[in-house]
Amino acid sequence: xxIWRRLACALLxxxxxxxxxxxxxxxxxxxxxxxxxAGASPSRQHxxxxxxxxxxxxxxxxxxxxxxxxxxxxxxxxxxxMAALIGGVAGYLGGRWQSGAMAxxxxxxxxxxxxxxITVRALMPLNVTPLVSVLVTFLILALLGWTTAAxxxxxxxxxxxxxxxxxxxxxxGIGRVRLFCIHILPNLKPALFAQFWISIPAFxxxxxxxxxxxxxxxxxxxxxxxxxxxxxxxxxxxxxxxKFVPLVLLVAVVTSFQLVLSNQEELAG
Amino acid sequence: xxxxKIARHGIAILLxxxxxxxxxxxxxxxxxxxxxxxAQLDSHLNSESxxxxxxxxxxxxxxLRFYFHSLRRAAQGDLGTSISLQQPVSKLLKxxxxxxxxxxxxxxxxxxxxxxxxxxxxxxxxxxGCDVIATVTSGILVCLPAAVLALLSVLWxxxxxxxxxxxxxxxxxxxxxxxxxxxxxxxxxxxxxAKGLHEFRVLxxxxxxxxxxxxxxxxxxxxxxxxxxxxxxxxxCGLAGVGQLAWQAALGRDLPLLVNITVLVTLVTLLANxxxxxxxxxxxxQEQ
Numbered sequence: 001x002x003i004w005r006r007l008a009c010a011l012l013x014x015x016x017x018x019x020x021x022x023x024x025x026x027x028x029x030x031x032x033x034x035x036x037x038a039g040a041s042p043s044r045q046h047x048x049x050x051x052x053x054x055x056x057x058x059x060x061x062x063x064x065x066x067x068x069x070x071x072x073x074x075x076x077x078x079x080x081x082m083a084a085l086i087g088g089v090a091g092y093l094g095g096r097w098q099s100g101a102m103a104x105x106x107x108x109x110x111x112x113x114x115x116x117x118i119t120v121r122a123l124m125p126l127n128v129t130p131l132v133s134v135l136v137t138f139l140i141l142a143l144l145g146w147t148t149a150a151x152x153x154x155x156x157x158x159x160x161x162x163x164x165x166x167x168x169x170x171x172x173g174i175g176r177v178r179l180f181c182i183h184i185l186p187n188l189k190p191a192l193f194a195q196f197w198i199s200i201p202a203f204x205x206x207x208x209x210x211x212x213x214x215x216x217x218x219x220x221x222x223x224x225x226x227x228x229x230x231x232x233x234x235x236x237x238x239x240x241x242x243k244f245v246p247l248v249l250l251v252a253v254v255t256s257f258q259l260v261l262s263n264q265e266e267l268a269g
Numbered sequence: 270x271x272x273x274k275i276a277r278h279g280i281a282i283l284l285x286x287x288x289x290x291x292x293x294x295x296x297x298x299x300x301x302x303x304x305x306x307x308a309q310l311d312s313h314l315n316s317e318s319x320x321x322x323x324x325x326x327x328x329x330x331x332x333l334r335f336y337f338h339s340l341r342r343a344a345q346g347d348l349g350t351s352i353s354l355q356q357p358v359s360k361l362l363k364x365x366x367x368x369x370x371x372x373x374x375x376x377x378x379x380x381x382x383x384x385x386x387x388x389x390x391x392x393x394x395x396x397x398g399c400d401v402i403a404t405v406t407s408g409i410l411v412c413l414p415a416a417v418l419a420l421l422s423v424l425w426x427x428x429x430x431x432x433x434x435x436x437x438x439x440x441x442x443x444x445x446x447x448x449x450x451x452x453x454x455x456x457x458x459x460x461x462x463a464k465g466l467h468e469f470r471v472l473x474x475x476x477x478x479x480x481x482x483x484x485x486x487x488x489x490x491x492x493x494x495x496x497x498x499x500x501x502x503x504x505x506c507g508l509a510g511v512g513q514l515a516w517q518a519a520l521g522r523d524l525p526l527l528v529n530i531t532v533l534v535t536l537v538t539l540l541a542n543x544x545x546x547x548x549x550x551x552x553x554x555q556e557q
Contacts, residue, residue, distance in 0.1 A: 106281075107285065107288070107535075110285070110493070110535055110538050110539050110542065111493075111531065111534065111535050111538065112493045112494070112496045112497030112534060112538060113497055114415070114497040114498075114500050114501070115496070115497055115500065115515060115530075115531055115534050116531070118500065118515060118516065118519040118527075119296075119515075119519065119527050119528070119531045120296075121519065122518065122519035122520075122522050122524065122527055123296055123299075123300040123524070124300075126520070126522065201412070205412075205414045205415075208414040208416065208417070209414045209415055209416045209501060212414065212416035212417065212420070212501065212505070213416060213500070213501060213504060213505075213516060213519075214520060215519055215520070225414075228414070228416070228417060228420075231417065231420045231421075231424075232420060232505065234420075234424060236424065237421075237424055237425070247413075247417060250412075250414070251409065251412045251413060254412040255408065255409075255412050258408070258411075258412065
Protein backbone atom coordinates (compact mmCIF):
# COMPACT_ATOMS: atom_id res chain seq x y z
CA UNK A 1 0.00 0.00 0.00
CA UNK A 2 2.87 2.33 0.83
CA ILE A 3 4.21 2.19 -2.72
CA TRP A 4 0.75 3.14 -4.07
CA ARG A 5 0.63 6.10 -1.70
CA ARG A 6 4.03 7.25 -2.84
CA LEU A 7 2.97 6.91 -6.46
CA ALA A 8 -0.19 8.88 -5.69
CA CYS A 9 1.81 11.65 -4.02
CA ALA A 10 4.23 11.72 -6.96
CA LEU A 11 1.36 11.94 -9.45
CA LEU A 12 -0.31 14.76 -7.52
CA UNK A 13 2.96 16.65 -7.33
CA UNK A 14 3.64 16.12 -11.03
CA UNK A 15 0.16 17.30 -12.05
CA UNK A 16 0.46 20.33 -9.77
CA UNK A 17 3.89 21.30 -11.09
CA UNK A 18 2.86 20.84 -14.73
CA UNK A 19 -0.31 22.88 -14.19
CA UNK A 20 1.67 25.63 -12.46
CA UNK A 21 3.97 25.70 -15.47
CA UNK A 22 1.00 26.29 -17.79
CA UNK A 23 2.26 29.78 -18.70
CA UNK A 24 5.46 28.25 -20.14
CA UNK A 25 4.00 25.04 -21.56
CA UNK A 26 1.08 26.79 -23.24
CA UNK A 27 2.15 30.41 -23.72
CA UNK A 28 -0.74 31.20 -26.07
CA UNK A 29 -3.20 30.87 -23.16
CA UNK A 30 -6.52 29.16 -22.71
CA UNK A 31 -8.68 31.68 -24.54
CA UNK A 32 -6.77 32.08 -27.81
CA UNK A 33 -8.88 30.93 -30.73
CA UNK A 34 -7.27 29.25 -33.73
CA UNK A 35 -10.20 29.88 -36.05
CA UNK A 36 -8.57 28.13 -39.00
CA UNK A 37 -8.27 24.94 -36.88
CA ALA A 38 -11.61 24.81 -35.06
CA GLY A 39 -12.57 21.31 -33.93
CA ALA A 40 -9.19 19.94 -35.06
CA SER A 41 -7.88 16.50 -34.10
CA PRO A 42 -4.65 16.13 -32.07
CA SER A 43 -1.56 17.33 -33.92
CA ARG A 44 1.95 18.62 -33.16
CA GLN A 45 0.62 22.14 -32.61
CA HIS A 46 -2.39 21.06 -30.58
CA UNK A 47 -1.64 17.90 -28.60
CA UNK A 48 -5.25 17.31 -27.63
CA UNK A 49 -6.79 19.06 -30.63
CA UNK A 50 -8.97 22.15 -30.44
CA UNK A 51 -12.53 22.69 -29.30
CA UNK A 52 -15.46 23.91 -31.41
CA UNK A 53 -14.25 27.52 -31.41
CA UNK A 54 -10.60 26.64 -31.99
CA UNK A 55 -9.17 26.86 -28.47
CA UNK A 56 -6.27 24.57 -27.68
CA UNK A 57 -7.54 21.74 -25.47
CA UNK A 58 -4.14 21.02 -23.92
CA UNK A 59 -3.72 24.63 -22.82
CA UNK A 60 -7.24 24.65 -21.39
CA UNK A 61 -6.58 21.40 -19.57
CA UNK A 62 -3.42 22.83 -17.97
CA UNK A 63 -5.07 26.05 -16.87
CA UNK A 64 -8.26 24.24 -15.78
CA UNK A 65 -6.23 21.79 -13.71
CA UNK A 66 -4.45 24.69 -12.07
CA UNK A 67 -7.73 26.34 -11.10
CA UNK A 68 -9.23 23.14 -9.70
CA UNK A 69 -6.06 22.03 -7.93
CA UNK A 70 -5.41 25.39 -6.29
CA UNK A 71 -8.92 26.42 -5.39
CA UNK A 72 -10.25 23.08 -4.13
CA UNK A 73 -7.64 22.94 -1.33
CA UNK A 74 -8.31 26.62 -0.58
CA UNK A 75 -12.03 25.88 -0.27
CA UNK A 76 -11.21 22.80 1.83
CA UNK A 77 -9.10 24.98 4.13
CA UNK A 78 -11.97 27.42 4.64
CA UNK A 79 -14.53 24.68 5.23
CA UNK A 80 -12.26 22.76 7.64
CA UNK A 81 -11.57 25.97 9.57
CA MET A 82 -15.31 26.61 9.81
CA ALA A 83 -15.87 23.02 10.92
CA ALA A 84 -13.14 23.35 13.56
CA LEU A 85 -14.69 26.54 14.83
CA ILE A 86 -18.32 25.41 14.83
CA GLY A 87 -17.91 21.70 15.58
CA GLY A 88 -14.88 22.04 17.83
CA VAL A 89 -16.33 24.85 19.94
CA ALA A 90 -19.75 23.15 20.16
CA GLY A 91 -18.15 19.86 21.21
CA TYR A 92 -15.96 21.59 23.76
CA LEU A 93 -18.78 23.63 25.29
CA GLY A 94 -21.28 20.74 25.16
CA GLY A 95 -24.89 21.01 26.40
CA ARG A 96 -27.18 23.33 24.48
CA TRP A 97 -24.34 24.64 22.33
CA GLN A 98 -23.59 21.16 21.08
CA SER A 99 -27.28 20.30 20.56
CA GLY A 100 -27.91 23.56 18.70
CA ALA A 101 -24.87 23.24 16.45
CA MET A 102 -25.66 19.61 15.67
CA ALA A 103 -29.31 20.46 14.90
CA UNK A 104 -28.12 23.02 12.30
CA UNK A 105 -25.61 20.49 10.96
CA UNK A 106 -28.32 17.83 10.69
CA UNK A 107 -30.56 20.24 8.82
CA UNK A 108 -27.76 20.88 6.29
CA UNK A 109 -26.92 17.20 6.05
CA UNK A 110 -30.53 16.21 5.42
CA UNK A 111 -30.37 18.06 2.10
CA UNK A 112 -28.91 16.17 -0.84
CA UNK A 113 -25.53 17.84 -1.52
CA UNK A 114 -26.13 18.60 -5.19
CA UNK A 115 -29.59 20.06 -4.51
CA UNK A 116 -28.15 22.35 -1.88
CA UNK A 117 -25.31 23.38 -4.17
CA ILE A 118 -27.44 24.26 -7.17
CA THR A 119 -29.99 26.05 -4.99
CA VAL A 120 -27.39 28.29 -3.38
CA ARG A 121 -25.55 28.73 -6.68
CA ALA A 122 -28.81 29.84 -8.30
CA LEU A 123 -29.29 32.45 -5.58
CA MET A 124 -26.10 34.12 -6.79
CA PRO A 125 -26.12 35.95 -10.12
CA LEU A 126 -25.19 33.59 -12.96
CA ASN A 127 -24.07 36.23 -15.48
CA VAL A 128 -20.95 37.38 -13.65
CA THR A 129 -17.37 37.77 -14.83
CA PRO A 130 -15.39 34.50 -15.12
CA LEU A 131 -13.15 35.40 -12.19
CA VAL A 132 -16.13 36.12 -9.94
CA SER A 133 -17.79 32.87 -11.05
CA VAL A 134 -14.69 30.91 -9.98
CA LEU A 135 -14.66 32.59 -6.59
CA VAL A 136 -18.42 32.18 -6.11
CA THR A 137 -18.30 28.49 -7.06
CA PHE A 138 -15.49 27.57 -4.70
CA LEU A 139 -16.73 29.87 -1.95
CA ILE A 140 -20.11 28.13 -2.02
CA LEU A 141 -18.35 24.77 -1.80
CA ALA A 142 -16.35 26.05 1.17
CA LEU A 143 -19.33 27.58 2.96
CA LEU A 144 -21.56 24.54 2.52
CA GLY A 145 -19.02 21.77 2.89
CA TRP A 146 -18.24 22.14 6.60
CA THR A 147 -21.12 20.11 7.99
CA THR A 148 -19.75 16.55 7.88
CA ALA A 149 -16.38 17.70 9.17
CA ALA A 150 -18.11 19.68 11.95
CA UNK A 151 -19.93 16.54 13.11
CA UNK A 152 -16.67 14.57 13.31
CA UNK A 153 -14.81 17.40 15.05
CA UNK A 154 -17.67 17.99 17.48
CA UNK A 155 -17.55 14.32 18.50
CA UNK A 156 -13.75 14.48 18.85
CA UNK A 157 -13.89 17.66 20.96
CA UNK A 158 -16.71 16.25 23.11
CA UNK A 159 -14.63 13.15 23.83
CA UNK A 160 -11.79 15.40 25.01
CA UNK A 161 -14.03 17.49 27.27
CA UNK A 162 -13.72 15.23 30.28
CA UNK A 163 -10.06 14.35 29.74
CA UNK A 164 -7.85 14.53 32.84
CA UNK A 165 -5.42 17.04 31.39
CA UNK A 166 -8.29 19.41 30.61
CA UNK A 167 -9.69 19.10 34.12
CA UNK A 168 -6.29 19.90 35.52
CA UNK A 169 -5.91 22.84 33.18
CA UNK A 170 -9.38 24.09 34.17
CA UNK A 171 -8.52 23.66 37.83
CA UNK A 172 -5.36 25.66 37.26
CA GLY A 173 -7.58 28.53 36.15
CA ILE A 174 -6.85 28.56 32.43
CA GLY A 175 -9.54 30.46 30.50
CA ARG A 176 -11.92 28.81 28.04
CA VAL A 177 -10.48 30.46 24.93
CA ARG A 178 -6.94 29.57 25.90
CA LEU A 179 -8.01 26.02 26.75
CA PHE A 180 -9.62 25.63 23.36
CA CYS A 181 -6.73 27.12 21.40
CA ILE A 182 -3.84 25.59 23.33
CA HIS A 183 -5.24 22.22 24.42
CA ILE A 184 -8.25 21.22 22.31
CA LEU A 185 -7.21 22.34 18.83
CA PRO A 186 -3.81 20.59 18.81
CA ASN A 187 -5.56 17.36 19.82
CA LEU A 188 -8.00 17.77 16.95
CA LYS A 189 -5.15 18.08 14.45
CA PRO A 190 -5.26 14.50 13.08
CA ALA A 191 -9.03 14.69 12.56
CA LEU A 192 -8.64 18.16 11.01
CA PHE A 193 -6.04 16.91 8.54
CA ALA A 194 -8.18 13.92 7.61
CA GLN A 195 -11.24 16.15 7.06
CA PHE A 196 -9.15 18.57 5.00
CA TRP A 197 -7.96 15.76 2.72
CA ILE A 198 -11.48 14.30 2.44
CA SER A 199 -12.87 17.68 1.37
CA ILE A 200 -10.44 18.24 -1.52
CA PRO A 201 -11.56 15.40 -3.83
CA ALA A 202 -15.18 16.01 -2.79
CA PHE A 203 -14.90 19.67 -3.85
CA UNK A 204 -13.12 18.78 -7.10
CA UNK A 205 -15.95 16.38 -7.99
CA UNK A 206 -18.62 18.89 -6.95
CA UNK A 207 -17.08 21.60 -9.11
CA UNK A 208 -16.98 19.15 -12.02
CA UNK A 209 -20.67 18.34 -11.50
CA UNK A 210 -21.60 22.02 -11.35
CA UNK A 211 -19.50 22.76 -14.43
CA UNK A 212 -21.13 20.02 -16.50
CA UNK A 213 -24.55 21.29 -15.46
CA UNK A 214 -23.58 24.81 -16.57
CA UNK A 215 -23.59 26.26 -13.04
CA UNK A 216 -19.87 26.31 -12.41
CA UNK A 217 -16.99 28.40 -13.67
CA UNK A 218 -18.03 30.77 -16.48
CA UNK A 219 -16.45 30.76 -19.94
CA UNK A 220 -13.81 31.41 -21.15
CA UNK A 221 -12.06 30.37 -17.91
CA UNK A 222 -11.46 26.62 -18.00
CA UNK A 223 -12.05 24.19 -15.16
CA UNK A 224 -12.43 20.43 -15.07
CA UNK A 225 -16.19 20.89 -15.06
CA UNK A 226 -16.26 23.07 -18.17
CA UNK A 227 -13.77 20.76 -19.92
CA UNK A 228 -15.91 17.72 -19.19
CA UNK A 229 -18.96 19.53 -20.54
CA UNK A 230 -17.50 18.81 -23.99
CA UNK A 231 -18.40 15.13 -23.53
CA UNK A 232 -22.03 16.18 -23.91
CA UNK A 233 -21.56 16.58 -27.65
CA UNK A 234 -20.07 13.11 -28.22
CA UNK A 235 -21.99 10.65 -30.36
CA UNK A 236 -20.01 7.55 -29.39
CA UNK A 237 -17.21 6.80 -26.94
CA UNK A 238 -14.66 5.78 -29.58
CA UNK A 239 -15.42 8.81 -31.73
CA UNK A 240 -12.93 11.32 -30.31
CA UNK A 241 -11.09 9.55 -27.48
CA UNK A 242 -8.83 12.52 -26.76
CA LYS A 243 -11.85 14.32 -25.32
CA PHE A 244 -11.68 11.86 -22.43
CA VAL A 245 -8.20 13.03 -21.35
CA PRO A 246 -9.60 15.54 -18.78
CA LEU A 247 -11.79 12.76 -17.35
CA VAL A 248 -8.84 10.37 -17.09
CA LEU A 249 -6.77 13.06 -15.37
CA LEU A 250 -9.64 13.90 -13.01
CA VAL A 251 -10.09 10.24 -12.04
CA ALA A 252 -6.30 9.84 -11.58
CA VAL A 253 -6.11 12.91 -9.35
CA VAL A 254 -9.17 12.03 -7.26
CA THR A 255 -7.94 8.43 -6.89
CA SER A 256 -4.55 9.77 -5.76
CA PHE A 257 -6.24 11.95 -3.18
CA GLN A 258 -8.21 8.93 -1.94
CA LEU A 259 -4.98 6.94 -1.59
CA VAL A 260 -3.24 9.72 0.31
CA LEU A 261 -6.41 10.10 2.36
CA SER A 262 -6.33 6.46 3.52
CA ASN A 263 -2.96 7.29 5.08
CA GLN A 264 -4.39 10.40 6.77
CA GLU A 265 -7.31 8.36 8.12
CA GLU A 266 -4.86 5.87 9.60
CA LEU A 267 -2.98 8.74 11.22
CA ALA A 268 -6.24 10.17 12.55
CA GLY A 269 -6.83 6.81 14.20
CA UNK B 270 -39.17 4.44 24.14
CA UNK B 271 -40.39 3.93 20.57
CA UNK B 272 -43.15 6.47 21.10
CA UNK B 273 -40.61 9.04 22.28
CA LYS B 274 -38.45 8.33 19.27
CA ILE B 275 -41.40 8.75 16.89
CA ALA B 276 -42.33 12.00 18.62
CA ARG B 277 -38.75 13.28 18.33
CA HIS B 278 -38.61 12.50 14.63
CA GLY B 279 -42.07 13.99 14.12
CA ILE B 280 -40.96 17.23 15.78
CA ALA B 281 -37.81 17.30 13.61
CA ILE B 282 -39.89 16.90 10.44
CA LEU B 283 -42.42 19.52 11.58
CA LEU B 284 -39.64 21.97 12.46
CA UNK B 285 -38.00 21.41 9.10
CA UNK B 286 -41.34 21.94 7.39
CA UNK B 287 -41.72 25.26 9.23
CA UNK B 288 -38.13 26.49 9.30
CA UNK B 289 -37.24 25.31 5.80
CA UNK B 290 -39.63 27.71 4.05
CA UNK B 291 -38.52 30.56 6.38
CA UNK B 292 -34.89 29.97 5.49
CA UNK B 293 -35.84 29.60 1.85
CA UNK B 294 -37.94 32.79 1.92
CA UNK B 295 -35.04 34.66 3.52
CA UNK B 296 -32.63 33.40 0.88
CA UNK B 297 -35.01 34.31 -1.93
CA UNK B 298 -35.54 37.76 -0.45
CA UNK B 299 -31.81 38.40 0.01
CA UNK B 300 -30.74 36.94 -3.35
CA UNK B 301 -29.25 39.55 -5.70
CA UNK B 302 -31.73 40.69 -8.31
CA UNK B 303 -34.85 40.00 -6.21
CA UNK B 304 -36.18 43.52 -6.78
CA UNK B 305 -35.81 43.45 -10.54
CA UNK B 306 -38.59 42.04 -12.66
CA UNK B 307 -38.26 41.53 -16.40
CA ALA B 308 -41.97 42.21 -16.84
CA GLN B 309 -41.40 45.84 -15.78
CA LEU B 310 -39.32 46.34 -18.92
CA ASP B 311 -42.15 45.22 -21.21
CA SER B 312 -42.90 48.18 -23.47
CA HIS B 313 -46.50 46.99 -23.92
CA LEU B 314 -47.31 47.79 -20.29
CA ASN B 315 -48.56 51.23 -19.33
CA SER B 316 -47.41 53.13 -16.26
CA GLU B 317 -50.36 51.85 -14.15
CA SER B 318 -49.51 48.21 -14.87
CA UNK B 319 -45.84 48.80 -14.07
CA UNK B 320 -46.88 50.56 -10.85
CA UNK B 321 -49.09 47.57 -9.95
CA UNK B 322 -46.18 45.20 -10.58
CA UNK B 323 -43.93 47.30 -8.35
CA UNK B 324 -46.56 47.30 -5.61
CA UNK B 325 -46.78 43.50 -5.86
CA UNK B 326 -43.02 43.26 -5.44
CA UNK B 327 -43.08 45.69 -2.50
CA UNK B 328 -45.52 43.41 -0.67
CA UNK B 329 -42.81 40.74 -0.66
CA UNK B 330 -40.18 43.01 0.91
CA UNK B 331 -40.95 42.03 4.48
CA UNK B 332 -39.46 38.57 4.91
CA LEU B 333 -41.84 37.48 7.69
CA ARG B 334 -44.91 38.66 5.80
CA PHE B 335 -43.58 36.95 2.70
CA TYR B 336 -43.03 33.77 4.74
CA PHE B 337 -46.44 33.70 6.40
CA HIS B 338 -48.11 34.47 3.09
CA SER B 339 -46.24 31.57 1.43
CA LEU B 340 -47.02 29.26 4.37
CA ARG B 341 -50.72 30.06 4.26
CA ARG B 342 -50.83 29.42 0.55
CA ALA B 343 -48.82 26.20 0.96
CA ALA B 344 -51.31 24.97 3.58
CA GLN B 345 -54.01 25.37 0.94
CA GLY B 346 -51.94 23.39 -1.55
CA ASP B 347 -50.79 26.44 -3.50
CA LEU B 348 -47.00 26.40 -3.80
CA GLY B 349 -46.89 29.50 -5.99
CA THR B 350 -46.19 29.92 -9.68
CA SER B 351 -42.98 29.16 -11.50
CA ILE B 352 -41.42 32.32 -12.95
CA SER B 353 -39.69 30.63 -15.87
CA LEU B 354 -42.37 28.08 -16.79
CA GLN B 355 -45.41 30.22 -15.85
CA GLN B 356 -47.18 27.22 -14.36
CA PRO B 357 -48.31 26.36 -10.82
CA VAL B 358 -45.45 24.71 -8.91
CA SER B 359 -47.78 22.05 -7.44
CA LYS B 360 -48.88 21.01 -10.95
CA LEU B 361 -45.28 20.85 -12.16
CA LEU B 362 -44.31 18.68 -9.21
CA LYS B 363 -47.36 16.43 -9.60
CA UNK B 364 -46.60 15.88 -13.28
CA UNK B 365 -42.92 15.12 -12.82
CA UNK B 366 -42.75 13.30 -9.50
CA UNK B 367 -43.86 9.83 -10.78
CA UNK B 368 -40.95 9.57 -13.23
CA UNK B 369 -38.42 10.67 -10.60
CA UNK B 370 -39.84 8.27 -8.02
CA UNK B 371 -39.63 5.43 -10.54
CA UNK B 372 -36.00 6.26 -11.39
CA UNK B 373 -35.03 6.57 -7.71
CA UNK B 374 -36.87 3.38 -6.74
CA UNK B 375 -35.39 1.28 -9.53
CA UNK B 376 -31.95 2.83 -9.05
CA UNK B 377 -31.94 2.04 -5.34
CA UNK B 378 -33.20 -1.48 -5.94
CA UNK B 379 -30.52 -2.15 -8.54
CA UNK B 380 -27.79 -0.56 -6.46
CA UNK B 381 -28.67 -2.45 -3.27
CA UNK B 382 -29.12 -5.75 -5.08
CA UNK B 383 -25.65 -5.43 -6.66
CA UNK B 384 -24.03 -4.10 -3.50
CA UNK B 385 -25.48 -6.85 -1.31
CA UNK B 386 -24.66 -9.58 -3.83
CA UNK B 387 -21.04 -8.42 -4.03
CA UNK B 388 -20.76 -7.79 -0.29
CA UNK B 389 -22.10 -11.27 0.45
CA UNK B 390 -19.80 -12.71 -2.19
CA UNK B 391 -16.91 -11.09 -0.38
CA UNK B 392 -17.86 -11.59 3.28
CA UNK B 393 -19.84 -14.85 3.17
CA UNK B 394 -18.84 -16.89 0.16
CA UNK B 395 -15.31 -15.41 0.00
CA UNK B 396 -15.28 -15.77 -3.79
CA UNK B 397 -11.65 -15.28 -4.90
CA GLY B 398 -11.19 -12.01 -6.73
CA CYS B 399 -14.71 -10.81 -5.89
CA ASP B 400 -13.43 -8.35 -3.28
CA VAL B 401 -10.71 -7.00 -5.57
CA ILE B 402 -13.04 -6.55 -8.55
CA ALA B 403 -15.81 -4.99 -6.46
CA THR B 404 -13.40 -2.71 -4.57
CA VAL B 405 -11.69 -1.50 -7.75
CA THR B 406 -15.03 -0.95 -9.51
CA SER B 407 -16.52 0.95 -6.59
CA GLY B 408 -13.23 2.86 -6.21
CA ILE B 409 -13.36 4.03 -9.83
CA LEU B 410 -17.07 4.85 -9.66
CA VAL B 411 -16.61 6.94 -6.51
CA CYS B 412 -13.95 8.98 -8.33
CA LEU B 413 -16.26 9.83 -11.24
CA PRO B 414 -18.51 12.89 -11.05
CA ALA B 415 -22.19 11.93 -11.06
CA ALA B 416 -22.73 14.11 -14.13
CA VAL B 417 -20.07 12.18 -16.08
CA LEU B 418 -21.78 8.89 -15.20
CA ALA B 419 -25.02 10.42 -16.48
CA LEU B 420 -23.30 11.49 -19.73
CA LEU B 421 -21.78 8.03 -20.18
CA SER B 422 -25.18 6.43 -19.62
CA VAL B 423 -26.53 8.54 -22.48
CA LEU B 424 -23.60 7.52 -24.71
CA TRP B 425 -24.04 3.82 -23.92
CA UNK B 426 -27.87 3.91 -23.97
CA UNK B 427 -28.03 2.76 -20.36
CA UNK B 428 -31.38 3.40 -18.61
CA UNK B 429 -31.48 6.35 -16.23
CA UNK B 430 -32.21 4.08 -13.24
CA UNK B 431 -28.98 2.19 -13.94
CA UNK B 432 -27.07 5.50 -13.98
CA UNK B 433 -28.54 6.36 -10.57
CA UNK B 434 -27.61 2.87 -9.37
CA UNK B 435 -24.01 3.38 -10.52
CA UNK B 436 -23.83 6.65 -8.57
CA UNK B 437 -25.29 5.13 -5.40
CA UNK B 438 -23.60 1.71 -5.61
CA UNK B 439 -20.03 2.51 -4.40
CA UNK B 440 -21.16 3.88 -1.04
CA UNK B 441 -23.69 1.08 -0.52
CA UNK B 442 -21.17 -1.60 -1.36
CA UNK B 443 -18.42 -0.26 0.89
CA UNK B 444 -20.70 0.06 3.91
CA UNK B 445 -22.43 -3.28 3.26
CA UNK B 446 -19.12 -5.11 2.87
CA UNK B 447 -17.66 -3.60 6.03
CA UNK B 448 -20.79 -4.26 8.09
CA UNK B 449 -21.15 -7.85 6.91
CA UNK B 450 -17.42 -8.45 7.32
CA UNK B 451 -17.59 -7.12 10.87
CA UNK B 452 -20.65 -9.24 11.65
CA UNK B 453 -18.96 -12.39 10.34
CA UNK B 454 -15.99 -11.80 12.63
CA UNK B 455 -18.14 -11.62 15.80
CA UNK B 456 -17.21 -14.41 18.27
CA UNK B 457 -20.66 -16.02 18.43
CA UNK B 458 -20.88 -16.19 14.63
CA UNK B 459 -17.37 -17.62 14.32
CA UNK B 460 -18.36 -20.26 16.92
CA UNK B 461 -21.61 -21.06 15.12
CA UNK B 462 -19.73 -21.56 11.87
CA ALA B 463 -17.03 -23.65 13.57
CA LYS B 464 -19.73 -25.89 15.07
CA GLY B 465 -20.96 -26.58 11.56
CA LEU B 466 -24.20 -24.60 11.54
CA HIS B 467 -25.44 -24.28 7.99
CA GLU B 468 -24.06 -21.12 6.33
CA PHE B 469 -27.47 -20.01 5.16
CA ARG B 470 -28.84 -20.31 8.66
CA VAL B 471 -25.87 -18.38 10.04
CA LEU B 472 -26.55 -15.62 7.54
CA UNK B 473 -30.29 -15.39 8.16
CA UNK B 474 -30.35 -15.94 11.93
CA UNK B 475 -27.14 -14.34 13.09
CA UNK B 476 -25.49 -12.06 10.52
CA UNK B 477 -28.44 -10.19 9.03
CA UNK B 478 -30.06 -9.34 12.43
CA UNK B 479 -26.73 -7.91 13.63
CA UNK B 480 -26.01 -5.88 10.49
CA UNK B 481 -29.62 -4.93 9.63
CA UNK B 482 -29.97 -1.77 11.79
CA UNK B 483 -26.80 -0.22 10.37
CA UNK B 484 -27.65 -1.36 6.86
CA UNK B 485 -31.03 0.34 7.23
CA UNK B 486 -29.32 3.56 8.30
CA UNK B 487 -27.13 3.36 5.17
CA UNK B 488 -30.27 2.71 3.11
CA UNK B 489 -31.77 5.91 4.51
CA UNK B 490 -28.68 7.86 3.49
CA UNK B 491 -28.63 6.27 0.05
CA UNK B 492 -32.12 7.71 -0.59
CA UNK B 493 -30.58 11.16 -0.19
CA UNK B 494 -27.72 10.27 -2.56
CA UNK B 495 -30.18 8.87 -5.12
CA UNK B 496 -32.31 12.03 -4.97
CA UNK B 497 -29.19 14.14 -5.57
CA UNK B 498 -28.20 11.88 -8.47
CA UNK B 499 -31.48 12.55 -10.26
CA UNK B 500 -30.39 16.13 -11.07
CA UNK B 501 -27.51 15.29 -13.43
CA UNK B 502 -29.17 12.09 -14.67
CA UNK B 503 -32.47 13.71 -15.61
CA UNK B 504 -30.88 16.92 -16.82
CA UNK B 505 -28.36 15.23 -19.11
CA CYS B 506 -30.59 12.34 -20.22
CA GLY B 507 -33.40 14.77 -21.09
CA LEU B 508 -35.93 13.21 -18.74
CA ALA B 509 -38.78 15.41 -17.53
CA GLY B 510 -38.54 14.67 -13.81
CA VAL B 511 -38.14 16.72 -10.65
CA GLY B 512 -34.33 16.65 -10.98
CA GLN B 513 -34.50 18.23 -14.41
CA LEU B 514 -37.03 20.73 -13.06
CA ALA B 515 -34.61 21.72 -10.29
CA TRP B 516 -31.80 22.14 -12.81
CA GLN B 517 -33.99 24.28 -15.11
CA ALA B 518 -35.08 26.35 -12.12
CA ALA B 519 -31.43 26.90 -11.13
CA LEU B 520 -30.42 27.94 -14.64
CA GLY B 521 -33.42 30.26 -14.95
CA ARG B 522 -33.01 31.51 -11.35
CA ASP B 523 -36.62 30.48 -10.80
CA LEU B 524 -36.30 30.79 -7.05
CA PRO B 525 -39.90 30.03 -5.94
CA LEU B 526 -39.77 26.75 -7.86
CA LEU B 527 -36.27 25.86 -6.69
CA VAL B 528 -37.03 26.63 -3.06
CA ASN B 529 -40.23 24.55 -3.09
CA ILE B 530 -38.38 21.61 -4.64
CA THR B 531 -35.59 21.91 -2.07
CA VAL B 532 -38.00 21.98 0.87
CA LEU B 533 -39.88 18.99 -0.56
CA VAL B 534 -36.67 17.05 -1.12
CA THR B 535 -35.53 17.83 2.44
CA LEU B 536 -38.78 16.49 3.83
CA VAL B 537 -38.57 13.30 1.74
CA THR B 538 -34.96 12.77 2.83
CA LEU B 539 -35.83 13.36 6.49
CA LEU B 540 -38.77 10.97 6.22
CA ALA B 541 -36.54 8.28 4.68
CA ASN B 542 -33.88 8.72 7.36
CA UNK B 543 -36.41 8.77 10.19
CA UNK B 544 -38.12 5.62 8.86
CA UNK B 545 -34.75 3.87 8.60
CA UNK B 546 -33.88 4.98 12.12
CA UNK B 547 -37.22 3.83 13.57
CA UNK B 548 -37.17 0.43 11.85
CA UNK B 549 -33.51 0.01 12.82
CA UNK B 550 -34.40 0.87 16.43
CA UNK B 551 -37.22 -1.68 16.43
CA UNK B 552 -34.91 -4.38 15.04
CA UNK B 553 -32.26 -3.51 17.62
CA UNK B 554 -34.90 -3.79 20.33
CA GLN B 555 -35.94 -7.22 19.08
CA GLU B 556 -32.30 -8.31 18.93
CA GLN B 557 -31.77 -7.28 22.55
